[in-house]
Amino acid sequence: MSKIKCQCGHDNPFGTVLCEKCGRPMTEEAKKSEVVDMRYEGSARRSQTYKRSIIDKVWNFFSSVKIGVSIIVAVLVTSAIGTLFPQKFYVPVNQDSPAELLAYYERLYGFIGTIYYKLGFYDMYNSWWFKILIGMLGTSIIIASLDRVIPLYKSLKKQRTKRHASFMKRQRIYGEGRSENADSALTKAEEKLKEMKYNVKTEDGAILAEKNRFSRWGPYVNHTGLIIFLFGVLLRGIPGFYVDETMWIREGELRAIPGAPDFYLESNDFKIEYYSKEEASEVFGEALDRVGQIVKKYQTDVTLYKKKEEGLVGSSDLDVVKDYSIIVNKPLKFDGYNVFQMDYRLAELKSMTMQLIEKKTGKSFGQFTIDLDDPEGVYKLNDGAQVDLIGYYADYNGVENGEPVSKSPIPNNPAFIFEMKTPEKPKGEKSFVAIQQTLETEENAYAVKFVGADTRDISGLTIRKDKTLYILLLGGLIFMIGVIQGSYWNHRRIWVQKGENGELMLAAHTNKNWFSLKKEINAVKEYADLPNYEDRQDNESSIEQEEGEK
Amino acid sequence: MSLASLSSNLLLVSFIAYLVATLFFGGAVKGAKSESSYKNNRWGKIGIVITIIGFITHLGYFITRWMASGHAPMSNMFEFTTAFGMMLVGAFILLFFLYRTPSLGLFALPIAIIIIGYASMFPTEITPLIPALQSHWLAVHVITTVVGEAILAISAVAGLIYLLKHIDMSKPSKQRFWLEAVIFTLVLVLGFVVSSTTFKLTGYEAHFTYIDKNQAPAKIEYNYPPLFGMNGYEALTPEAMTPWAEMPAVVNAKTLTSFVWSVATGIVLYLLLRLIFRKPIASIFQPFAKKANSQLMDEIGYRSVLIGFPVFTLGALIFAMIWAHEAWSRFWGWDPKEVWALITWLFYAAFLHLRLSKGWEGKKSAWLAVIGFIIIMFNLIAVNLIIAGLHSYA
Numbered sequence: 001m002s003k004i005k006c007q008c009g010h011d012n013p014f015g016t017v018l019c020e021k022c023g024r025p026m027t028e029e030a031k032k033s034e035v036v037d038m039r040y041e042g043s044a045r046r047s048q049t050y051k052r053s054i055i056d057k058v059w060n061f062f063s064s065v066k067i068g069v070s071i072i073v074a075v076l077v078t079s080a081i082g083t084l085f086p087q088k089f090y091v092p093v094n095q096d097s098p099a100e101l102l103a104y105y106e107r108l109y110g111f112i113g114t115i116y117y118k119l120g121f122y123d124m125y126n127s128w129w130f131k132i133l134i135g136m137l138g139t140s141i142i143i144a145s146l147d148r149v150i151p152l153y154k155s156l157k158k159q160r161t162k163r164h165a166s167f168m169k170r171q172r173i174y175g176e177g178r179s180e181n182a183d184s185a186l187t188k189a190e191e192k193l194k195e196m197k198y199n200v201k202t203e204d205g206a207i208l209a210e211k212n213r214f215s216r217w218g219p220y221v222n223h224t225g226l227i228i229f230l231f232g233v234l235l236r237g238i239p240g241f242y243v244d245e246t247m248w249i250r251e252g253e254l255r256a257i258p259g260a261p262d263f264y265l266e267s268n269d270f271k272i273e274y275y276s277k278e279e280a281s282e283v284f285g286e287a288l289d290r291v292g293q294i295v296k297k298y299q300t301d302v303t304l305y306k307k308k309e310e311g312l313v314g315s316s317d318l319d320v321v322k323d324y325s326i327i328v329n330k331p332l333k334f335d336g337y338n339v340f341q342m343d344y345r346l347a348e349l350k351s352m353t354m355q356l357i358e359k360k361t362g363k364s365f366g367q368f369t370i371d372l373d374d375p376e377g378v379y380k381l382n383d384g385a386q387v388d389l390i391g392y393y394a395d396y397n398g399v400e401n402g403e404p405v406s407k408s409p410i411p412n413n414p415a416f417i418f419e420m421k422t423p424e425k426p427k428g429e430k431s432f433v434a435i436q437q438t439l440e441t442e443e444n445a446y447a448v449k450f451v452g453a454d455t456r457d458i459s460g461l462t463i464r465k466d467k468t469l470y471i472l473l474l475g476g477l478i479f480m481i482g483v484i485q486g487s488y489w490n491h492r493r494i495w496v497q498k499g500e501n502g503e504l505m506l507a508a509h510t511n512k513n514w515f516s517l518k519k520e521i522n523a524v525k526e527y528a529d530l531p532n533y534e535d536r537q538d539n540e541s542s543i544e545q546e547e548g549e550k
Numbered sequence: 551m552s553l554a555s556l557s558s559n560l561l562l563v564s565f566i567a568y569l570v571a572t573l574f575f576g577g578a579v580k581g582a583k584s585e586s587s588y589k590n591n592r593w594g595k596i597g598i599v600i601t602i603i604g605f606i607t608h609l610g611y612f613i614t615r616w617m618a619s620g621h622a623p624m625s626n627m628f629e630f631t632t633a634f635g636m637m638l639v640g641a642f643i644l645l646f647f648l649y650r651t652p653s654l655g656l657f658a659l660p661i662a663i664i665i666i667g668y669a670s671m672f673p674t675e676i677t678p679l680i681p682a683l684q685s686h687w688l689a690v691h692v693i694t695t696v697v698g699e700a701i702l703a704i705s706a707v708a709g710l711i712y713l714l715k716h717i718d719m720s721k722p723s724k725q726r727f728w729l730e731a732v733i734f735t736l737v738l739v740l741g742f743v744v745s746s747t748t749f750k751l752t753g754y755e756a757h758f759t760y761i762d763k764n765q766a767p768a769k770i771e772y773n774y775p776p777l778f779g780m781n782g783y784e785a786l787t788p789e790a791m792t793p794w795a796e797m798p799a800v801v802n803a804k805t806l807t808s809f810v811w812s813v814a815t816g817i818v819l820y821l822l823l824r825l826i827f828r829k830p831i832a833s834i835f836q837p838f839a840k841k842a843n844s845q846l847m848d849e850i851g852y853r854s855v856l857i858g859f860p861v862f863t864l865g866a867l868i869f870a871m872i873w874a875h876e877a878w879s880r881f882w883g884w885d886p887k888e889v890w891a892l893i894t895w896l897f898y899a900a901f902l903h904l905r906l907s908k909g910w911e912g913k914k915s916a917w918l919a920v921i922g923f924i925i926i927m928f929n930l931i932a933v934n935l936i937i938a939g940l941h942s943y944a
């Protein structure tokens with residue numbers, strides 16, 4: 001593309017609005033306007049310049065702030081819809097069963113719930129279109145930033161101290177007037193501006209005072225942070241970067257930690273503590289009276305093991321790594337992994353103790369204990385009697401097709417089929433025993449009776465390893481630096497120039513917070529006796545000023 | 551005097567100080583001819599001194615309560631709403647020293663007063679912390695978030711002043727309607743305070759059993775005459791009123807009952823005010839806003855978003871994620887409260903981008919600031935009461 005030459009002799013890239021060097025308006029529009037648009041210093045941006053090919057069109061689409069804001073609003077609205085009813089993962093039903101999920105939404109939320117489910121809003125944040133929206137957001141941030149940052153950088157670097165009068169006159173803050181002694185006014189202004197921490201440059205009867213230019217890079221820094229963050233989120237899709245497993249572990253149990261090869265965990269104890277009135281009745285008594293029990297602590301005491309270096313594959317040759325009490329807010333940390341206390345179940349059956357008796361006399365042949373994790377087949381008792389366990393149903397759920405069935409391997413409702421053998425009945429008698437019921441095919445002479453049970457607690461733990469956390473944290477940090485840089489400082493510029501006939505011209509620009517800029521100009525104006533100026537977008541203040549002077 | 555009761559007395563002192571300071575700011579605005587002449591007004595100076603005294607006693611309430619309970623007083627509805635009121639005053643003080651305009655105080659303080667009044671309707675006793683909250687991050691995350699939200703809220707105060715000044719209340723228009731609606735909402739909050747206090751003074755109680763969402767039996771106590779009954783309710787106190795209707799399990803009929811009582815009381819209050827003044831309530835406040843400089847209010851509105859946004863990001867997103875990772879094993883879980891923090895953040899990001907384009911100053915920007923405040927209050931209050939999630943421990 002051809003360059004455009006300014007009257008001052010400078011060659012500007014195609015698409016420039018204000019001459020990079022002297023600031024003269026280059027386009028018809030800019031020439032006509034009373035206050036020139038200073039965004040991006042009137043530099044040539046790709047999106048404003050090239051508009052033909054498909055790539056140009058895509059580029060222009062994503063670089064538009066209007067489109068950017070629309071995408072932000074779209075993410076906002078969809079996120080809000082997702083909070084209308086609980087999301088899938090907070091619903092206490094089988095996550096893989098569409099029918100159960102649908103039934104849940106229907107039961108609780110009726111017709112609207114059904115629609116919510118059918119439209120996929122029940123899993124909003126994992127839906128492909130939500131992901132596409134986030135992708136568009138990222139694309140938009142990248143393209144919009146690239147479109148602006150380079151031209152802005154170039155023109156801010158290149159700006160000259162002395163600007164053409166037509167540039168000065170088109171600033172929002174502008175004033176001109178005769179001065180008794182323009183040169184001394186300029187010197188004084190320079191002095192005062194320096195005192196106010198401005199960078200002052202002079203050239204041939206002109207001053208450019210500039211402050212906080214670095215704040216202009218704030219948005220680009222914060223957008224970089226956002227992109228790094230989004231990139232980190234993307235990475236968790238790649239295996240190895242991210243482990244998220246859960247495990248249930250019973251008291252006394254030793255288990256391999258899912259997702260963490262070679263590490264084993266043993267649960268020594270699980271406990272719940274409650275706030276007691278004795279301990280803090282003065283302060284908390286009233287609250288405890290009102291709401292009842294309040295939990296103080298969920299805790300699992302564990303021992304962490306690691307398989308020995310030379311340990312055989314699959315062997316349990318273990319070294320103790322450490323003992324630890326996992327509580328909420330204090331996960332167990334090792335080797336990049338975190339193990340969290342997430343859930344619990346109290347009093348699961350561990351073992352049951354039974355005895356064999358002769359029904360008629362009530363005579364006992366002794367007791368035996370069934371380990372419900374690993375029920376043995378044969379229990380030898382006194383006087384040559386024995387009980388064979390020939391069927392075990394951990395979670396008995398009735399009889400199907402003549403066979404007892406178990407709903408799950410968890411001993412919620414254990415049932416057994418025993419064969420009882422005694423010297424009198426060496427062939428044995430069969431008996432089906434479940435909680436609260438005993439079934440016999442024929443009338444038996446002997447019976448197995450329940451004596452007692454042992455229970456234990458189970459801890460629900462979550463295992464995480466997240467290599468992306470540092471990337472996310474870095475993104476967050478860069479974002480914070482960027483927003484602070486762009487928000488807590490403003491880029492301010494003040495131009496003072498001697499005109500052709502010895503009059504003084506004063507103009508100023510800031511990217512935000514004009515009141516604060518005006519405060520500073522007033523200080524300089526008073527000290528150096530500069531001409532009055534006008535803020536072309538604030539008529540109230542100037543009227544008030546006049547009123548004040550009256 | 552125990553620390554806990556010292557604490558509540560300090561809160562009362564600050565409440566009164568804010569009331570008195572409001573009067574002084576009113577005097578400052580009334581006596582002045584225009585922005586420049588009221589800037590250094592004596593009334594305004596006294597007003598800000600009293601405000602600062604109120605803020606210090608409020609801070610005293612916060613610290614003594616922290617000492618009494620051993621944890622940051624940010625763990626239930628009463629505590630974090632009062633803290634929000636306190637930070638709102640703090641944010642006002644900050645912006646007052648940047649721009650020295652009494653108009654801002656005249657509107658910011660009454661809003662803080664209403665918020666503290668609202669907070670006091672919830673159980674005020676000190677509760678021990680459940681395991682999920684036992685972390686230093688509770689203080690770090692919640693305090694930073696609330697400070698950020700309070701600074702953002704100042705932009706709504708400035709916006710409200712701008713709108714009161716610029717919307718013509720003498721002719722019907724859409725903007726007039728919505729401005730009156732905003733004022734009406736404030737009257738509804740008063741309605742809640744009035745009705746709740748009334749029933750508290752009479753000591754009303756009604757007990758029920760009901761069937762909850764997961765089809766388990768549960769108990770509940772109402773402090774208002776029960777207009778609506780919980781799912782499958784049975785009265786334990788038969789002498790109390792019988793509910794008009796039974797609600798499905800997903801609706802918390804108790805909350806709905808308090809809500810309807812508050813709205814009804816609010817409507818009565820509003821109608822009374824209309825009868826007395828015979829004009830839209832917003833126009834009563836209008837003369838107080840007329841003296842404010844529009845450009846200045848616009849700049850305060852923008853500036854407070856600029857100051858508040860980074861603080862909010864740090865507290866409500868970054869610290870929140872770090873804590874969520876410690877406590878719940880994931881830094882983000884799409885819990886409703888988290889999502890609404892994200893929505894708030896996206897909203898203000900949109901606001902900042904719109905301010906970069908032409909034509910979004912003035913009224914439009916003021917309306918956006920008011921909407922932002924509504925989103926913040928929604929997250930602070932409604933999400934806890936209506937949408938159940940991990941955060942609804944209030």
Ligand code: HEM
Pocket residue numbers: 062063064065066067068069071072137140141144145148216218219220222223226483486487896899902903905906
């Ligand atoms: C969640 C997403 C985003 C956040 C949090 C964000 C944040 C910000 C912030 C804080 C600023 C500075 C505003 C100011 O100083 O007043 C800014 C500026 C900007 N943003 Fe974003 N932004 C986001 C997305 C986008 C998108 C999608 C676009 C695409 C068009 C975009 C384009 C811009 C532009 C062009 C600027 C102005 C740059 C300048 O003045 O030099 N942003 N952004």
